[in-house]
Amino acid sequence: MNLPVKTTNVVVPEKGVGPALREARHLSFWAENAAPIGLVVLVIVFSILSPSFLTIGNIQSMLVAAAILVILAVAQSFVITTGGIDLSISATMTLGAVGFGLSWQAGLGFWPSAVIALLSSAVIGLVNGLLIAKGKVTDFIATLGTLSVATGLALILTSGRPISITSVELLRLTTGSVWIIGFPFILAIVVGIVAWFLMFRMRFGLHVQAVGGSEEAAVANGINAGRVRIAVYLIAAVLAGLGAILLVARIGAAEPAINTSYLLNSIAAVVLGGVSLTGGRAKIVGPILGALLLTALTNGLTLLGVSQFYQPLAVGLVVVLAALLTRFQKK
Amino acid sequence: MNAAANSDVILSAQDITKSFGGVHALRGASITMRRGEVTALIGDNGAGKSTLVRCLSGIHAPDSGTITLDGEIVHFDTPLAAREAGIETVQQNLALVEDLTVWQNFFLGRERTKGAGPFRMLDRSSMRSTATEMLSDLAVNVPPVTSRVRRLSGGQRQAVAIARAAGWGSSIVIMDEPTAALGVQETARVEDAIRKLQASGVAVLLISHNFDQVLRLSDHVWVMRGGLAVAERRADETTGDELVALITGAKAA
Ligand SMILES: Nc1ncnc2c1ncn2[C@@H]1O[C@H](COP(=O)(O)OP(=O)(O)OP(=O)(O)O)[C@@H](O)[C@H]1O
Numbered sequence: 001m002n003l004p005v006k007t008t009n010v011v012v013p014e015k016g017v018g019p020a021l022r023e024a025r026h027l028s029f030w031a032e033n034a035a036p037i038g039l040v041v042l043v044i045v046f047s048i049l050s051p052s053f054l055t056i057g058n059i060q061s062m063l064v065a066a067a068i069l070v071i072l073a074v075a076q077s078f079v080i081t082t083g084g085i086d087l088s089i090s091a092t093m094t095l096g097a098v099g100f101g102l103s104w105q106a107g108l109g110f111w112p113s114a115v116i117a118l119l120s121s122a123v124i125g126l127v128n129g130l131l132i133a134k135g136k137v138t139d140f141i142a143t144l145g146t147l148s149v150a151t152g153l154a155l156i157l158t159s160g161r162p163i164s165i166t167s168v169e170l171l172r173l174t175t176g177s178v179w180i181i182g183f184p185f186i187l188a189i190v191v192g193i194v195a196w197f198l199m200f201r202m203r204f205g206l207h208v209q210a211v212g213g214s215e216e217a218a219v220a221n222g223i224n225a226g227r228v229r230i231a232v233y234l235i236a237a238v239l240a241g242l243g244a245i246l247l248v249a250r251i252g253a254a255e256p257a258i259n260t261s262y263l264l265n266s267i268a269a270v271v272l273g274g275v276s277l278t279g280g281r282a283k284i285v286g287p288i289l290g291a292l293l294l295t296a297l298t299n300g301l302t303l304l305g306v307s308q309f310y311q312p313l314a315v316g317l318v319v320v321l322a323a324l325l326t327r328f329q330k331k
Numbered sequence: 332m333n334a335a336a337n338s339d340v341i342l343s344a345q346d347i348t349k350s351f352g353g354v355h356a357l358r359g360a361s362i363t364m365r366r367g368e369v370t371a372l373i374g375d376n377g378a379g380k381s382t383l384v385r386c387l388s389g390i391h392a393p394d395s396g397t398i399t400l401d402g403e404i405v406h407f408d409t410p411l412a413a414r415e416a417g418i419e420t421v422q423q424n425l426a427l428v429e430d431l432t433v434w435q436n437f438f439l440g441r442e443r444t445k446g447a448g449p450f451r452m453l454d455r456s457s458m459r460s461t462a463t464e465m466l467s468d469l470a471v472n473v474p475p476v477t478s479r480v481r482r483l484s485g486g487q488r489q490a491v492a493i494a495r496a497a498g499w500g501s502s503i504v505i506m507d508e509p510t511a512a513l514g515v516q517e518t519a520r521v522e523d524a525i526r527k528l529q530a531s532g533v534a535v536l537l538i539s540h541n542f543d544q545v546l547r548l549s550d551h552v553w554v555m556r557g558g559l560a561v562a563e564r565r566a567d568e569t570t571g572d573e574l575v576a577l578i579t580g581a582k583a584a
Pocket residue numbers: 351354355356374375376377378379380381382383423
């Protein structure tokens with residue numbers, strides 16, 4: 001057993017460029033910063049290979065394209081920090097989109113339809129939370145179940161047909177921008193900032209991290225772990241509902257189709273962001289950068305004329321590489 | 332039980348039962364703690380000591396039985412309720428979240444916030460400085476409160492858990508095997524901390540397998556066997572040999 005060391009002897013982590021450079025010799029540095037490094041590398045490579053990659057127009061469209069994934073990655077990050085996973089996130093988004101479409105079809109305006117989109121997604125989140133926190137069902141199984149339920153409901157409610165929507169507000173949402181930054185991305189960044197404060201500056205986020213780190217210790221300190229779990233699945237679902245509104249705006253229709261790539265990419269973004277699936281260590285900026293990286297990767301490959309078929313392969317390789325790197329993260 | 336001492340009793344647990352499925356961890360255990368004393372709770376592995384501690388600290392609700400604190404019957408639905416009633420506990424497993432920092436662990440479940448309404452932010456600087464003070468009060472050399480618990484040694488963790496329990500001005504501190512994994516010097520420090528608590532008027536419930544330590548520190552000893560408190564002794568009227576006999580059942584109470 002070591003003696004408790006004197007305060008003065010303890011190495012306090014330094015901040016600044018010098019130590020960062022020294023740390024770069026260690027694998028853990030690359031593991032901790034996989035997302036920003038990967039993003040920079042991708043941007044450099046693609047801008048060399050394709051002159052149109054770093055044009056204002058392309059950056060603009062990349063940011064808009066990234067918005068939904070950024071929001072889903074933030075959502076997934078809350079769940080994964082508790083040691084859970086939300087496999088239903090993309091199906092929840094689909095159901096939210098259908099909720100929007102049906103309300104719109106019923107003659108409700110944009111705002112009521114948007115609220116109904118959020119609510120119909122929230123229902124799935126609540127079911128997830130209750131199944132996992134109260135029913136003690138494994139997160140994987142519970143959200144796999146609701147993935148199927150939400151997908152089925154979306155198909156049943158629409159008879160499998162997309163509902164096309166033309167709304168001034170939706171049009172403004174997709175096309176509006178401040179300078180080169182489109183409204184969808186601004187929304188995503190606002191979500192990211194709020195999420196960061198919630199996770200790192202507020203009581204709730206500390207409890208999320210505590211439950212993920214050690215549920216037993218969290219409970220022994222008076223934290224209601226069940227309530228925290230319900231809350232993270234609810235947050236994830238409401239964010240998926242927000243993504244649904246962006247999705248409807250983007251496509252111009254509420255489609256009941258499943259979109260598994262959003263699910264896989266949301267988890268991939270979180271893994272790229274350096275979050276361990278075992279929970280306990282929260283990150284918000286990392287997953288956002290991970291989402292940007294994945295979007296840049298898809299965009300760059302498209303610009304280079306690489307067949308769509310290769311995109312899942314590329315995403316898969318990047319994610320597996322990132323997952324391998326996380327083994328070298330500092331504990 | 333000594334009726335004359337009743338006014339001195341700060342906490343009493345009567346006929347506490349607790350089962351986990353088919354396992355009867357407590358079968359009607361009764362103990363009392365007196366004001367200003369160190370009360371020891373000893374017994375073999377699985378005797379039910381930690382289960383009793385967890386009932387007293389609000390982690391488990393007893394299946395039956397009553398807990399009386401300062402003459403009033405109390406029900407601790409959550410660990411927070413026990414803390415609010417003035418009972419702090421160092422659990423056997425320390426109840427620290429390794430991924431969080433020392434100061435975060437200190438304030439887990441009772442964070443200080445500033446601001447208003449739903450936008451209350453954690454008052455990080457105030458929590459950090461208080462945690463630093465509480466740690467140094469224990470006079471144990473420990474790392475900065477911004478380090479993650481995962482990086483601490485076993486002894487440092489134990490120091491953190493004890494400092495967390497000791498620093499709130501509570502009336503009762505329960506320590507479930509606080510020196511179990513400690514070296515000689517750390518054990519001495521923890522024993523100092525227990526004496527300091529006692530000197531400041533805190534009633535301490537000490538669970539320990541170390542009879543020398545029990546006889547050195549405590550005023551009163553309760554012996555548990557098979558989910559029951561089977562005997563009690565004044566520490567200055569018993570010996571290690573007698574305690575062993577009581578624990579094993581070789582000697583009846
Ligand atoms: N959460 C639980 N679920 C099931 N059984 C439990 C639980 N907690 C305790 N037990 C059982 O209750 C009995 C008493 O356990 P307890 O931890 O109270 O013993 P103890 O006296 O603290 O032992 P030790 O000296 O080893 O710490 C044991 O048989 C144990 O297996």
